[in-house]
Amino acid sequence: MVADDDALLRAGVALVLSTAEGVEVVGQAADGLQAVELCRRLAPDVVLMDVRMPGIDGVEATRRIVAAGLRTRVLVLTVFQHDDYVWGALRAGAAGFLLKRTSPERLIDAVRTLAAGELLLDPAVTRTLVARVVAASPGGPTAEAEDPRLARLTAREREVLRLAAEGRSNAEIAGVLVLAESTVKTHMKRVLAKLGARDRAQAVAISYRGGLMAR
Structure with missing residues (x-):
């Protein structure tokens, strides 16, 4: 509609x-x-x-x-x-x-x-919106040390989360990493579970606040 x-x-x-x-x-x-x-x-x-x-x-x-x-x-x-x-x-x-x-x-x-x-955020404004989420979160906009929850992620899960934080869809992430879209969905589900995030947007906010995107 x-x-x-x-x-x-x-x-x-x-x-x-x-x-x-x-x-x-x-x-x-x-x-x-x-x-x-x-x-x-x-x-x-x-x-x-x-x-x-x-x-x-x-x-x-x-x-x-x-x-x-x-x-x-x-x-x-x-x-x-x-x-x-x-x-x-x-x-x-x-x-x-x-x-x-x-x-x-x-x-x-x-x-x-x-x-x-799925959740979809236009890449042109994703960083601005996530910055607002981070600024509104307890602990301030930038953590001095990486969020310990991020340490639970595998290297591949970190790659998936980084690309999601850039506003990419599962299909786009699959194309960049040369994976099946179903595999990307599985990685994202594991990311949400390990971070204790309720959805993709919260996971992206954790990645920014925890310093993942600065690395």
């Missing part, structure tokens, strides 16, 4: 997605409240959510979708790299975000990534 108050952009995104194999656009919303209502009624796998809309914005719409326990995963689309709305949407439970200037191919891949249960 596509939610954006810009009718032309909304129609354009819907058209791009409708041309992709295995992707069906089941609805369009012009504001946040309509987005929530359609998610409740249509239960789409993924909703592409603009953050700045009339009525309730994309952040509040995301919060309501997540609070309702819907299986819909929210992919935020924004024109700003340093947008507080994006930060708010991720805190509200969004599963990822992309800049609106992304290519049609990247947009389609992003929808498939979220539908597969």
